[in-house]
Amino acid sequence: MAASSSTSTTGNAEVSQTDNGLIDSEKTIREIIQQPLLLENDDPLIEFSEALETVVKTLRRVTEAKASAQAEAAEWKRKYELERARNLQLEQKESKLLACSSMLSLGGRCSELNVEKGREPTEQTMFSDENRMQCELGGGEEGICSHLVLKNDGPDIESYAAQNKVMGKASFKLSWYCKGEKSDSHKHDIVSFEKGNITTAERSSKQICLTWESPPQTVLVATKPNSAPVRKACLEMVRWLKEHKNLNVFVEPRIKAELLEESSYYSFVQTWRDEDMPLLHTKVDLVLTLGGDGTVLWTASMFKGPVPPIVPFSLGSLGFMTTFSKDHFDKDLSSVLVGPVNIMLRHRLQCHIIRRDAAKSEGPILVLNEVTIDRGVSPFLTYLKCYWDGTFVTDVQGDGLILSTTSGSTAYSVAAGGSMVHPQVPGILFTPICPHSLSFRPLMLPENVSVRVVVPVGSRSSAWVSFDGKGRKELAPGDAIVCSMSRCPVPIASQSDPTSDFLRSIKSLLKWNLRETQLSDGPRH
Incomplete structure (x- = not known):
């Protein structure tokens, strides 16, 4: 008016x-x-x-x-x-x-359930498709099938499976094992109330073993850019995959141009177009990365849903996730292609940006390490309001906030004062960046929590959000970001077992608790 x-x-x-x-x-x-x-x-x-x-x-x-x-x-x-x-x-x-059921009653055959006349479908068969829709670990009593972990979020799972069969995509199953010994069943944390006493069953190590049910046929090779040693290793590995294993090799468009520039011999390598990215997981059985943790993060971001197993080779600076050495890649790859392989499922966060103008909202965005919300170039404190499952928790006033997976606990979060957490522990780390409060300590939230961070309308300036260190976006006053645990983890092969790899990484890379041993001589009581 x-x-x-x-x-x-x-x-x-x-x-x-x-x-x-x-x-x-x-x-x-x-x-x-x-x-x-x-x-x-x-x-x-x-x-x-x-x-x-x-x-x-x-x-x-x-x-x-x-x-x-x-x-x-x-x-x-x-x-x-x-x-x-x-x-x-x-x-x-x-x-x-x-x-x-109608076809069976009429004496026909039902290909959907793979049963014939005179053979009634079992309860396990009737509900296998429903179980396939659940992307949860421990979904069955006899190990874990690949579709329970690396689930396709598409609208028609059966047509997807049929497409894989035609293309010859390798299938596999995952099973639990404890202390390096393969086990066909998962020891759930079952609570017993016998005689009024509350006890739990023996806890599983939740370490996973991958066994190929059909041999892999297609391998994707992803590399760190602008590195001469990585380029040399890529040339050698691609040639070995073709000549010794006769595998189909996919590479990024950038890598294919580099290979063809080196020699026309590499004309057999395949690549993809941008519009093919959403279906990339349907073409690839195994992923090889040559670089550091950044290469693994980049490779995981290419898959917006299920991620094929990743074998990371260390050619980077640190390498918490890259446990394989390029020096004897032929031996390691031969072992992986035959199986079984120790696998660590690294959880991802699924993020949605909600704008005041709902039409401009963005997502989902998947991250393997962390979501960072900071003040950008603004001289003012970041002012954020945080909600867990719709309940207001606290205000953040400082340089920003980190929402991290446990895989990212050894990255930006630990530099900001957060704890180092084993990657197999499911949860979300809530770590403030330089908070203007002496009592604001980092927290770890359960995996089922949904975290919403809002930039209040009364904030003096915008905030900025980045996803695994890239894709920086502005959050204007009134905008929000919602983060929850993704249903599609990143399966990464382990050199020995996940716990040994984790301890080796923090000791050798971060020099965790390294100190000269106290001398035995001196005063005694």
């Missing part, structure tokens, strides 16, 4: 009013408050200023509540759409089961 201003002057204070006598905006209120008071008796103006300050705070709270409600509504809408899609998939499967 257009405001016609009338001006009344008392001393040097000028008050701008609307037609109905109410203040037009928070900006006008602040201008009034900041004007000098020159009257000898300024008590009425001080009271009026305090009243206006109260109005400013009320307007700010209303605006922040509205932005928070909009963000929460967008999140609930996303969850509703995901649940609706899941229900539609289940309905389609039920209709197929009914159709198969």
Whole structure:
């Protein structure tokens, strides 16, 4: 509504009013408050200023509540759409089961359930497809099948499986093992209440062994750019994969150009176009990375859903995740291609950016290490509001906040004062960056928590968010980011076992707890 201003002057204070006598905006209120008071008796103006300050705070709270409600509504809408899609998939499967039952009753054969006349489908067969839709560990009593961990989020799982069969994509299964010994069953943490006593079963090490059910045929090779040693190793490894194993080799478009520049011999390598990226996991059985942890992060980001097993070769600076040496790659790869292989499932975070304008929201974005929210080039403190599962937890005032996976606990999070956590521990690290509070300590949250971080409308400046150190985006006042654990982890091969690799990394790379041993001589009690 257009405001016609009338001006009344008392001393040097000028008050701008609307037609109905109410203040037009928070900006006008602040201008009034900041004007000098020159009257000898300024008590009425001080009271009026305090009243206006109260109005400013009320307007700010209303605006922040509205932005928070909009963000929460967008999140609930996303969850509703995901649940609706899941229900539609289940309905389609039920209709197929009914159709198969009808065919069986008429004496026909049902290829969907792989059963014939005279053979009733078992309960395990009837519900195998439903179990396939669950991307959870320990989903079955007899080990873990690949589709339970590396699940395809597409709308038609059966057509995806049929496509893999035609293409000859290798299948595998994952099984639990303890202390290096293979085990066909997972020892769940089962609670017993026998005789009124609460006890738990023996806890599994939750270490996983991959066994190929059919030999891998297609390998993707990803490399660190602008490195002469890496380029030399890539040439040697690609040639060996073709000549000694007769495998189909995929590389990034950049790498293919480098190989062809070296020799026309490498014309057999294949690559992909940008529009083919969403289906890349359907073509690749195994991934090899040549570089450091950054190369592994980049490679994982290429897969927006399930990730094939990754064998990382160390040619980088540190290498917490790269446990294989390039010096004897032929021996290591021969062992991996035959199997079994020790696997560590490294969890990822799934992030959605929710804008005040819902049409500009972004996501999902998958990260393997951390999500970093900082103040960017602004000289002001970052002001953030944090919610866990919709419940307000705390404000963050400082340089920023890190939401990290346990794999990323040895990266930016530990530099900001967070703890180092074994990668197999499921959880989300909540680490502030230089908080302006002596009592703000890092926390570790359970894996099922959804974290929402909001830039309040009253914040002095925008915040900036980056994902595994790249893809930097601005979060304007009123915007939010929602992070939760992804259902598709990154399976990375281990040289020996995950725990030994982790301890070796923190000791050799971070020099964890290295100290000269105290001499035995000296005073004694």
